[in-house]
Amino acid sequence: MNKKNISVLGGGSWGTVLAYLASLNGNYVSLWMRDEELVKTINKTNINQRYLPNLNLGSRLEATSNINEIVNADTIIFCIPSDAFREVSELASKYIKESSHLVTATKGVEKEGFSLMSKILEEYYPSNPIGILSGPNLAEEIAAHHLSGTVIASKDTTLRSSVIKDFSTDFFKVYENDDPYGVEMGGALKNIYAIACGIADGLDSGENTIGMIMTRGLGEMGRLAADLGANPQTFLGLAGVGDLITTCASPLSRNHQFGKYIGKGLSVDEAKQKIGQTIEGLKTLKVVKNIADNHQIEMPIVDSLYKIIYKGSNLNGSIQNVLGQDMVKDVEFIK
Numbered sequence: 612m613n614k615k616n617i618s619v620l621g622g623g624s625w626g627t628v629l630a631y632l633a634s635l636n637g638n639y640v641s642l643w644m645r646d647e648e649l650v651k652t653i654n655k656t657n658i659n660q661r662y663l664p665n666l667n668l669g670s671r672l673e674a675t676s677n678i679n680e681i682v683n684a685d686t687i688i689f690c691i692p693s694d695a696f697r698e699v700s701e702l703a704s705k706y707i708k709e710s711s712h713l714v715t716a717t718k719g720v721e722k723e724g725f726s727l728m729s730k731i732l733e734e735y736y737p738s739n740p741i742g743i744l745s746g747p748n749l750a751e752e753i754a755a756h757h758l759s760g761t762v763i764a765s766k767d768t769t770l771r772s773s774v775i776k777d778f779s780t781d782f783f784k785v786y787e788n789d790d791p792y793g794v795e796m797g798g799a800l801k802n803i804y805a806i807a808c809g810i811a812d813g814l815d816s817g818e819n820t821i822g823m824i825m826t827r828g829l830g831e832m833g834r835l836a837a838d839l840g841a842n843p844q845t846f847l848g849l850a851g852v853g854d855l856i857t858t859c860a861s862p863l864s865r866n867h868q869f870g871k872y873i874g875k876g877l878s879v880d881e882a883k884q885k886i887g888q889t890i891e892g893l894k895t896l897k898v899v900k901n902i903a904d905n906h907q908i909e910m911p912i913v914d915s916l917y918k919i920i921y922k923g924s925n926l927n928g929s930i931q932n933v934l935g936q937d938m939v940k941d942v943e944f945i946k
Contacts, residue, residue, distance in 0.1 A: 614638055615777060618684040620699060622649060622674065623888075624662040624750035625716060626690030631754070632778045633688075634671040642674045643681065650674040666754040679706050686712040686773060688744070689728065692889040693719030696728050700735045709738045712770045714763070716744040718798035719891040720898050725839065727795045740767035742774060743791045745798035746849040747857035749864070753783060760784040762850045764794035786849060793845030796836055801855040802892030803899060804828035805866035806920075807912055807933050808859035812867070813874020816930040824912065824934070825859050831910040835899065838906050866892040879920055896920060911935035 615638045619630040622644030630642040644650060653659055653674035657667050681687055681703060691699045696717055707713070713736055715728040732741050746761030753759050763774040763785055771787040779785045788794050804824060811820045829852065833843040845851055858864045862871075869890045872882035883890065900917040903910040915935035918924035926932050 615685040615773075616683050617641075617686045617688070617777060618643060618681040619688045619690060620678070620681070620703065621690030621692075621717075622646065622653075622659065622662070623690060623692075624659075624754075625748070626688070627659045627663050627668070628666070628750040628753045629688055629690060629716060629744075629778065630672050631666065631668050632780060632783055634669055635780055636777055637671070638777055640672045641680050641684070642672060643676070643678055644674065645676060647676045650676045663750065663754050678703055682706045682708070684711055686714065686777060689713070689715045689717060689732070691717055693717055693721060693728065693891060693894065694889065697721065697731050700731050704735045707736060707739070709736075711739055712742065712767075712773055713739045714742040714744050714770070714774060715795070718745060718795075718802065720799050720895050722894060722898065725898055725902055727792075727799060729791060729795055740770040741765065741791075742767065742770045743795040743798070744774065745794050745854065747853040749857060749861060751863055756782045758782050758784075760786060760849055760853070762786050762788050762794055762848065764788040764791040764850070766791065788845065788848065788850070790842050790845045792839075793836060793841035793843075794848075794850040796839070796841050797832065797846050797851040798854060799891070799895050800832045800835065800899065801828075801851075801858050802866045802890075803896050803913060803916065804832075804855060805858040805864050806870035806873075806890075806892045806896070807916055809864075809867040809870020809872075810874040810919075810926070810933050811870075811930050812862075813871040813876075814926070814928060814930050820930055821859065825855055827934070828859075828912055829855060831912060834908050835903065835910065838908055839902075865890055869893075873919070874926070893920065 617633045617638045618641045619626045620643045630640050634640045717728045742765035763771050775785045807824050808821050836843045869882050
């Protein structure tokens, strides 16, 4: 077995479990984070007590707060919240060699425009192969060795093959896709509809309603994808439908939890405080609303959610206020 040097930037639950998966395949793995006390705890106990307290990370994984240790990495996984993604990308740029494979596993957008995380990597690393890792991936379930799958998307076939080899296990399957834009877009957009489904859950609206929100949400995602140049058919895979179902239906999803608190009557600030971690869907909602308005794309759920979250519109205990004025057609075939 050819062991590789793999670095994961970001010590949250997703970054930690990805580092763990890479270590299971015999690779040398470093897990970078800013918190020096957490670094010491992980290296002493082999456990990330803050995010995955029930997962023993083993001895092949080493935590570090020194980002210069990525200098010899063959593959670098970025698991940084979108708000800090550009800052960390710039910080790491001093140490990353041009031959390193760079993969973003962050599902979000920048506040300005519809800049996905891969675009930020392209700005700082124009010569490096870049990929997107996305799918229905709840870190807690993967840590418990529940069967899960994800997608590595890139135009670089060598990068795709390398990630499949380095991260696949008997309980974690990695599939490949050559539409990185569509895969990354699906991962970002589904968070909006997870909030909507969470609200429905909080209002005790029932499974029929949640199924309708998912399906109508998928239609909105497809319309936006077609307008922005992605392939809407990509949304039929794990990074689209798969991730949408998991995030919208699972109480483990932060976006779903946030929406549920809103449905139960909490204010936006109270719900944020309850979650205590980044809620990527909130920022994505604001960005997508702006694009939909500018491009005249019909996205009723986005429009209604925006009014509830950012304009203070009252739910009045009705899920209809989340669905908004929906279109009449059931299925649209985008040519």
